[in-house]
Amino acid sequence: MADGLLKFRHCGHEIFARAVPERCPRCGRPAVSSGRLQDAPVAIPSPFVNGHQASAAFLLRPTQGSFLKDYDGNSDLHVGVTNTTGTVYHYNETGIHRDDLGWEQCVCVPLIQPSMFGLINQWDRYLEECCASEDWLPCRYDEHDHNCYTFTLTFVNCILAAQERKQLSKCEFTERFVLPRTRRASKYISICKEIAGNNFYFLDCSDKEEMKSQAAN
Ligand SMILES: [Zn+2]
Numbered sequence: 001m002a003d004g005l006l007k008f009r010h011c012g013h014e015i016f017a018r019a020v021p022e023r024c025p026r027c028g029r030p031a032v033s034s035g036r037l038q039d040a041p042v043a044i045p046s047p048f049v050n051g052h053q054a055s056a057a058f059l060l061r062p063t064q065g066s067f068l069k070d071y072d073g074n075s076d077l078h079v080g081v082t083n084t085t086g087t088v089y090h091y092n093e094t095g096i097h098r099d100d101l102g103w104e105q106c107v108c109v110p111l112i113q114p115s116m117f118g119l120i121n122q123w124d125r126y127l128e129e130c131c132a133s134e135d136w137l138p139c140r141y142d143e144h145d146h147n148c149y150t151f152t153l154t155f156v157n158c159i160l161a162a163q164e165r166k167q168l169s170k171c172e173f174t175e176r177f178v179l180p181r182t183r184r185a186s187k188y189i190s191i192c193k194e195i196a197g198n199n200f201y202f203l204d205c206s207d208k209e210e211m212k213s214q215a216a217n
Contacts, residue, residue, distance in 0.1 A: 004018070004043060004044075004046070005017070005018065005043070005044040005046075005188070005191065005192065005195070006018075006019070006020065006041045006042060006043050006044060007041065007042055007044055008020055008031065008032065008039065008040070008041040008042070009038065009039045009205075010024040010026065010027065010029075010031060010039070011024060011026055011027040011029070012204065012205050013026055013202045013203060013204060013205065014202070014203040014205065015200055015201070015202055015203075016044065016191050016194075016195060016200065016201040016202075016203070017195060017199065017200050017201075018195060018199075020032060020041045021200075025199070025200045025202075026202065044188070044191075046188065047107065047181065047184045047185040047188050048067060048068070048105045048106060048107065048108075048185065048188075049105075049106055049107075049108035050103075050104045050105070050106075051080075051082060051086070051088055051103035051104065051106040051108060052082070052086035052087075052088070052100060052101070052103055052104065053086055054082055054086065054106075054108050054110065055082055055083070055084045055085065055086060055120075056081075056082060056083070056084055056110070056111050056112045056120060056123050057081070057082050057108050057109060057110050057111055058079065058080075058081055058108070058109040058111055058152055058156070058177070058178075059079060059080050059081065059082065059088060059103055059106040059107070059108055059109075060077055060078070060079045060106060060107040060108075060109075060178065060182070061077065061078060061079075061103060061105065061106045061107070062075045062076065062077055062078070063075070063076040063077060063078040064076070066104075066105045067105055067107075067185060067189060068105065068189060068192055071189060073186065078090065078092070078148050079148045079149055079152050080099070080103065080148065080152060081111070081127065081152045081155055081156075083123065083124045083127050084120060084123050084124055085124075086100070087099065087100055088100075088102075088103045089127055089131060089151075089155075090148055090151065090152075091136050091141070091147070091148050091150070091151035091152075092141065092147075092148060093138060093141045093143075094138050095136060095137060095138040095141075096131045096136045096151075107178070107181045107182055107185050108181075109177045109178060109181060111156065111159065112159075119159070119162070119163065122162070123159075126155070126158060126159060126162065127155060129158075130151075130154065130155045130158050135154070136151060149170065153168070153170055153173055156168065156173065
């Protein structure tokens with residue numbers, strides 16, 4: 001559990017740490033004193049997934065480095081899509097690539113439901129067909145208008161078309177599927193950074209009420 005985090009409640013705070021300390025870093029009393037279930041430490045699952053173990057998924061990672069080590073909130077991001085065996089297909093200024101390494105820490109959006117057996121059998125063929133288009137020649141690449149995101153979204157829409165479902169715009173896809181996960185990932189990264197510097201991250205329970213009301217709005 002190299003990047004595992006856990007959370008426990010004490011003296012009006014939620015405290016995030018790598019491990020439960022003997023004494024609460026806020027008040028100095030024993031950290032796990034109460035028998036109340038709501039105060040028991042809980043593991044916070046990492047929002048990152050090994051993309052090579054995620055079949056038929058949309059993946060997002062920093063263009064350089066990794067989210068937990070290198071991402072500063074403004075770094076360039078790169079996206080791709082996996083086939084059914086975890087090879088990542090992606091497009092950049094040198095064309096289409098098929099990677100079996102390098103996508104070990106990603107934000108991941110699964111693209112199909114377990115019930116879609118028919119589709120999974122066709123997935124790799126659709127992906128190869130999409131890659132074969134001249135749209136993805138290196139000379140067609142444009143950093144803003146014809147990039148990694150254009151490629152993955154074109155493929156997502158090709159899959160939706162095959163199922164006779166409505167196409168998604170970049171904006172719809174991002175807002176519905178990507179942003180909820182990237183928000184969670186940014187929060188996790190900031191907690192990890194705080195813990196790397198100070199061993200703990202504190203959330204006042206009043207802050208938490210505020211976050212809840214913000215999330216509800
Ligand atoms: Zn305390």
